[in-house]
Amino acid sequence: MSKFAKKKSGELPAVSTASLPDIVFMLLFFFMTVTVMKNNDVKVKNELPQANEIKKLEKKDRVITIFVGAPNDEFASVFGKEATIQLNDKFSNPDDVGDFILQERAKKDEELQNVLTTSLKVDKNANMGLISDIKQELRKVNALKVNYTTYEGDAFNNIKN
Amino acid sequence: MGKRAEVPTVNAGSMADIAFLLLIFFLVTTTIETDAGLARMLPSTAKSPPVTIKHKNLLEVVINKDNELLVEGEEMPLHELRKTAIAFIDNAGEKDSCNYCKGEGLAESSDNPNAAVISVKNTRETTYEAYIAVQNELVAAYNELRNREGQRRFKQDYTAMEKAYTSSETDAETKQELKTKIKLLQDLYPLHIVEPKN
Numbered sequence: 001m002s003k004f005a006k007k008k009s010g011e012l013p014a015v016s017t018a019s020l021p022d023i024v025f026m027l028l029f030f031f032m033t034v035t036v037m038k039n040n041d042v043k044v045k046n047e048l049p050q051a052n053e054i055k056k057l058e059k060k061d062r063v064i065t066i067f068v069g070a071p072n073d074e075f076a077s078v079f080g081k082e083a084t085i086q087l088n089d090k091f092s093n094p095d096d097v098g099d100f101i102l103q104e105r106a107k108k109d110e111e112l113q114n115v116l117t118t119s120l121k122v123d124k125n126a127n128m129g130l131i132s133d134i135k136q137e138l139r140k141v142n143a144l145k146v147n148y149t150t151y152e153g154d155a156f157n158n159i160k161n
Numbered sequence: 162m163g164k165r166a167e168v169p170t171v172n173a174g175s176m177a178d179i180a181f182l183l184l185i186f187f188l189v190t191t192t193i194e195t196d197a198g199l200a201r202m203l204p205s206t207a208k209s210p211p212v213t214i215k216h217k218n219l220l221e222v223v224i225n226k227d228n229e230l231l232v233e234g235e236e237m238p239l240h241e242l243r244k245t246a247i248a249f250i251d252n253a254g255e256k257d258s259c260n261y262c263k264g265e266g267l268a269e270s271s272d273n274p275n276a277a278v279i280s281v282k283n284t285r286e287t288t289y290e291a292y293i294a295v296q297n298e299l300v301a302a303y304n305e306l307r308n309r310e311g312q313r314r315f316k317q318d319y320t321a322m323e324k325a326y327t328s329s330e331t332d333a334e335t336k337q338e339l340k341t342k343i344k345l346l347q348d349l350y351p352l353h354i355v356e357p358k359n
Contacts (some may be wrong), residue, residue: 020172024180031187049290051297053304054197058327063196068289119198122289128224129285131292139206148293149198155297158290159228159239 043071049124050153056149062116064104064143066097067124068130083126085134094133098141105143115130116146124158199296204355217269218276220249224295226286239294246302250277250350261310261349274306278353299354307346319346 056124057063067086071079075088075091086090105113118138122131138146222242223231230237232245252270253262259273271277279299285290307319317323325331326339 017177021177021180024177024184028180028184028187031191035187035191048329049293051199053300055200055323056327057196057198060196063233104359105201117200119196124288124290124293126289127285128283128287128289128292129290132285135203139203141198141207144203144205145200146203147198147200148294148296149196150297152197156239158294 041089041090042067043075043091044073044084045072045123045125046121047123047125048121048149048151049149049155049158051148051155052152054150054152055147057117057119057149061108061149062112063119063121064101064116065121065149066100066134067121068126068134070125081158083123083130085130094130094137097134097137101138101141101143115145116143117147119147119149120144121149162234166170176234199293199300201296201354215272215276218271218278220271220277220279222247222279222281222295222299224281224283224287224291226284228288229293230295239298242295242298243302243305246279247305249279250274250302251306252277261313263309271353274350278355280355280357282357296354300352303350303352306350310312310349311342314345315342317342319343 033095044067046067068083069086070076070083071091079091085094085097086092087096092100101118105116108116120131120134135146138144162219194236221233222233225231230239230242232242237245248264249271250264251262252264252267253259253273254268254270255272256266258275262274264270281292281295304320309320310320311317322339322343326343327335331339
């Protein structure tokens with residue numbers, strides 16, 4: 001047999017997996033860098049409405065977030081099914097919003113205290129009555145800059161008619 | 162000379178598995194944060210003398226508890242709202258006060274963009290998504306007019322300028338320039354959306 005005949009044995013050479021760790025590491029680093037660790041659990045249903053004329057919230061340290069929505073199933077037996085406000089980790093009523101904002105504002109650096117934005121993450125099925133109450137409270141503590149946080153999408157999806 | 166012991170190489174075969182494990186952990190814990198939305202200023206509580214707005218300078222939008230839209234007392238589907246709002250803002254009933262307007266100049270519609278006020282009224286039962294949809298359309302109307310004016314004066318869209326202004330890659334000099342342009346466009350079509358108390 002000549003030495004060339006051996007190669008025709010029909011077996012496919014195995015794909016080299018030597019670079020697999022490199023590829024996986026690359027992916028790993030990508031996800032590590034883009035990951036933002038959540039610092040508070042959202043205890044309410046929080047499916048945001050869609051809009052397309054949106055502006056990005058630039059600096060994370062200048063934002064105070066208020067969640068609004070119906071409590072998650074495990075809290076529904078205690079707090080009911082109506083939309084409620086979540087401030088930090090606890091359910092609250094509109095009267096607490098003012099104090100919450102003042103507290104959060106006091107935690108920030110002095111030079112940021114006047115440029116804070118309140119991000120309202122409101123479930124799309126919430127009633128406007130509650131939102132109006134929150135807005136009144138925000139006005140009382142002079143937190144006038146608000147951002148109705150939404151998903152990017154077609155606003156017409158919000159109203160089906 | 163004594164025999165030097167060879168340092169055994171660490172087996173790197175399981176490296177891929179470890180990396181996979183970490184990768185899957187980060188994949189699962191990652192939440193892409195939503196950090197964009199409609200920016201708005203609430204009116205200050207400081208007492209200001211009540212302003213009287215002429216009826217023709219006011220576009221009344223009402224969202225009822227069934228999320229239906231009433232514009233100037235007439236029912237209207239959402240997709241017509243933008244067109245109506247643009248026609249109202251850009252009407253220019255007083256031709257002299259708005260030479261850049263391209264509206265029809267109807268006597269019963271707004272005098273100029275500066276005087277035009279859109280009032281959005283909702284009931285307590287209106288859902289948030291309907292409210293956002295209406296707000297989005299009204300902002301879209303303003304943006305469309307500002308874009309038009311931006312194209313005419315600076316050959317650039319207002320929304321593009323705004324995006325460039327907030328982008329971190331833009332240098333300070335361009336930012337300053339953009340700021341004056343943005344300010345000018347905002348003054349040409351100032352956002353007047355009010356929400357009367359009900």
